[in-house]
Amino acid sequence: xxxxxxxxxxxxxxxxxxxxxxxxxxxxxxxxxxxxxxxxxxxxxxxxxxxxxxxxxxxxxxxxxxxxxxxxxxxxxxxxxxxxxxxxxxxxxxxxxxxxxxxxxxxxxxxxxxxxxxxxxxxxxxxxxxxxxxxxxxx
Amino acid sequence: xxxxxxxxxxxxxxxxxxxxxxxxxxxxxxxxxxxxxxxxxxxxxxxxxxxxxxxxxxxxxxxxxxxxxxxxxxxxxxxxxxxxxxxxxxxxxxxxxxxxxxxxxxxxxxxxxxxxxxxxxxxxxxxxxxxxxxxxxxx
DNA sequence: ATAAATCCTATAAAAAAGATAGACTAAATA
DNA sequence: TATTTAGTCTATCTTTTTTATAGGATTTAT
Numbered sequence: 001x002x003x004x005x006x007x008x009x010x011x012x013x014x015x016x017x018x019x020x021x022x023x024x025x026x027x028x029x030x031x032x033x034x035x036x037x038x039x040x041x042x043x044x045x046x047x048x049x050x051x052x053x054x055x056x057x058x059x060x061x062x063x064x065x066x067x068x069x070x071x072x073x074x075x076x077x078x079x080x081x082x083x084x085x086x087x088x089x090x091x092x093x094x095x096x097x098x099x100x101x102x103x104x105x106x107x108x109x110x111x112x113x114x115x116x117x118x119x120x121x122x123x124x125x126x127x128x129x130x131x132x133x134x135x136x137x138x139x
Numbered sequence: 140x141x142x143x144x145x146x147x148x149x150x151x152x153x154x155x156x157x158x159x160x161x162x163x164x165x166x167x168x169x170x171x172x173x174x175x176x177x178x179x180x181x182x183x184x185x186x187x188x189x190x191x192x193x194x195x196x197x198x199x200x201x202x203x204x205x206x207x208x209x210x211x212x213x214x215x216x217x218x219x220x221x222x223x224x225x226x227x228x229x230x231x232x233x234x235x236x237x238x239x240x241x242x243x244x245x246x247x248x249x250x251x252x253x254x255x256x257x258x259x260x261x262x263x264x265x266x267x268x269x270x271x272x273x274x275x276x277x278x
Numbered sequence: 279a280t281a282a283a284t285c286c287t288a289t290a291a292a293a294a295a296g297a298t299a300g301a302c303t304a305a306a307t308a
Numbered sequence: 309t310a311t312t313t314a315g316t317c318t319a320t321c322t323t324t325t326t327t328a329t330a331g332g333a334t335t336t337a338t
Contacts, residue, residue, distance in 0.1 A: 002227045004296065010250050011241040027315075033327065034158045058315045059305030061284050075253065088141045102150040102173045110273035111149050114214065114264065121260040125253065133248035143327065178329050198282045198336030231298070273282075 006082040008036045009044050010134065013078065016054070017070040017131050020126035024056070024063030044082070051081050076123060086126060087119040094119070145221040147175045148183050150272065152217065154191070156209040156270050163195070163202030190220050209270035215262060225265060226258040233258070247271070 011034045019025055027045060031038040045064050048054040055067045066073075078085055080095055090098035091106055092115045103109045150173045158164055166184060170177035184203050187193040194206045205212075218225055219234055228243055229237035231254045242248045 001224055001229070003294090006243065007228065015251065036241065037297060040296065042315080043297090049315090051261060056315060057305080058195050058303075058313080059307095060313045061306070062304090062314050064315085074241055085140055089146065090140070102146065102175065111153065114273055118261050118264050121264060122257050125257050125260060129253050134253055136247055136249060142325090179327065181284080182328090186303045188284095195284060195335075196336080197282085198338095200337065201283045201335085203284085215323060
């Protein structure tokens with residue numbers, strides 16, 4: 001399961017994407033609209049900013065905004081940033097690989113093989129679907 | 140990521156499946172062969188037994204053994220038993236569903252839709268691949 | 279009887295997740 | 309330029325989950 005952090009990030013990003021025309025959006029507004037603890041959300045948005053996904057403006061009229069068009073932000077990027085590996089096992093992770101401590105040879109491990117396929121099938125979706133694809137349906 | 144518990148369970152089950160002919164297998168043997176803490180493994184095997192996946196015999200000559208042929212144990216069963224939901228979000232989980240707290244209407248939420256697809260693609264593999272499919276490759 | 283093994287429950291230790299606090303910095307504007 | 313507004317940064321706290329261990333109870337073979 002994705003952590004609350006990542007779930008909140010998605011909902012915040014959706015809100016930002018659906019309100020691009022309004023200019024910078026207040027943390028407090030997002031927190032209220034999406035029912036998220038404001039202080040927790042603050043940290044999350046900052047992390048997204050430091051990763052170059054969001055931009056911000058301080059002072060009156062300030063807030064957060066997307067740095068890229070929604071269709072250029074793959075979902076996998078957000079998950080990896082805030083949650084870490086997408087794979088179910090360290091030994092099949094592309095970005096957070098760790099050697100398996102419990103089997104003799106990964107090249108011959110059937111678990112490794114199957115979990116590699118699960119990873120691929122998830123990535124096929126998560127690398128290609130973007131923020132744009134998770135905005136409100138039928139709109 | 141799957142928890143260590145689930146990872147250990149898979150390796151233990153693989154060992155048991157690859158040694159069905161030997162009769163009951165000692166916890167200590169599995170622990171040693173697969174490099175798992177024996178006491179932790181004890182709890183895991185007990186849980187698998189209580190779920191009807193393993194059987195056991197006490198006393199001399201005792202140990203653990205599979206209750207079903209490996210090809211009748213889907214990987215999804217093990218994951219759900221020890222780790223819980225396979226889905227990335229509570230609102231798309233088939234077995235551990237929880238309503239989304241952050242969006243107005245799941246029926247119209249694009250995140251819900253995409254994560255539902257990720258779940259389906261993972262389940263397509265994890266429901267159909269069994270213990271038999273993760274035994275040592277090329278054998 | 280004894281030794282061998284699992285059973286069972288409790289608990290502890292460590293790590294991760296979730297949330298909060300508060301002082302600091304930058305920008306707008308009156 | 310003082311004030312207000314809003315993000316920045318870092319630290320800490322609490323809770324939950326994960327990982328692991330302890331030890332007596334029970335069952336079985338010999």
